Amino acid sequence: MRSLAYLDAGSGSLIVQAVVGGVAGVAVAAKLYWRRLTSRFRKQPSKQD
């Protein structure tokens, strides 16, 4: 396994590149947001266990 890059690439800076990349990228960004959103709802019941 390779070691991680030495530079902090910045989480926001990684995500914004999807939007910069055009239509296909916006789709990736939308998918990412959707998954984050739905995972929040999915996680909630497990927390109450």
Add this chain to the structure above:
Amino acid sequence: MVAPPPVPATFTTAPDSPPRADPGSFRDPANRVFHADGQVFRGLGPQAAEDWRALAGAEFFGRLLADGKICGTETADPETLSANPVGQWATVLRHERIPFVSYPYEWSFAMLRDAALLHLEILRTAVPAGFTTKDGSAYNLQWRGAEPVFIDIGSFEPARDGEPWAGYRQFCQTLLYPLLLQAHLGLDFQPWLRSRIDGIEAGELRKLFGGTRRFRAGVLKHVHLHDAIQSRYAAASTGTVRAELKDAGFSRELVLATLGALRKLVGRLDWQPPASHWSGYRETCTYSDADREAKERFVAEALAEGDRSRLVLDLGANDGTYSRLAAGYADYVVAVESDPAVVDQLYRRLRADGERRVLPLVMDLADPSPGGGWRGVERGSFAARAEADVVLALAVVHHLAIGRNVPLPEVVDWLVGLLTTAGAGGRLVVEFVHPDDPMAARLLANKPAGLFPDYRREEFERLLGQRCTIVRRLELPSGTRTLYLGTPRDLGTPRG
């Protein structure tokens, strides 16, 4: 692999010197640049050495090397290296020596833009071949005259599929944002980069691009959106986000699309100073033809004497006439000028001519680049880098002595001090503008009468004579300017 261009062994200022780690090369622990025997080496750790082997075998890399877009690099034979910090590295590379190291805060707008375009071009060539760069810094680039060159070989690594470019933020902060600042707002970017080693933050720049300014090319996405997403994801680790992006379908094609969009944006950015800048400027350049001819002849003769120069510093280079002249007699010329618009125009002309021996730099001589970064040495001060064997100081002394109140003895000390390492071959070509010259008179008119009693030709000549042997002097036909050729005396000589 295509053979790299030969690694020139010029500028071997310190033969047999012990290996010295470069103070500007510590951020990536996987490799380190060091200097030994007047040459430049790069030590690679085990992972970096493996990456280098893959890179050296890649067709794209050989092509970029052959085109001169990446600095000449070859694997060094460990047997030929003297005592080893070398021993701690798996592999050692030998690099082409860059004639004069400069920094982005000393470049003009078009220089920074061409540097950014080269960085993107290299990346756009590397990505389809399965490589990327770990970072995206303006400090990855240097110059051979007016030709940018990518120097950070340690930055290349095999790309991991599904990951965005790790260097994008750094590219924005040190290249794109300074360009936006100048192209859209007309603000000189140099002071911003000089005072911030990591460049301009998105949040900082966003404040300057409020209202309708946010709709200027590139601003909405790369500045506003970038800053907003940065704030929103401040707590998310990059590891998690990388994994999520990969799951969501981020691909190599998307990396290329992002790079393509950046390339298009940077290529469109331009800056021209307002027309009033030039009309004000021309009035200040008043030489008669006879003066100009005599001056050019004097300078050419001074340069032609003695050994060929390695480095000429042209201080107050203006339109670069004398820098170009000097390039005929020297390996390399650094043309220093304080007006960013003048440097920008000079650079564009040199670039169009394919000039590789004249490096134009933006710098105020009364406020030259200090050391910067960690311990103030990560970026070298101008004083530490300026080891010339010829100094041209034409029409510049009055600007320092009258315009900036620098005591005349200090001006002369400073000029001669730039030749400290030149030894007996050092030459100073300096022009003294008499107080009754229209240009000097204009500067004097802005200061209280009697403020500069020492600003006289006799006094300048006395001061110069204490520090230099005056080989020749020439009063220009107008009678208000005198040129001197001096060779420094032993610096131990007491001065008055």
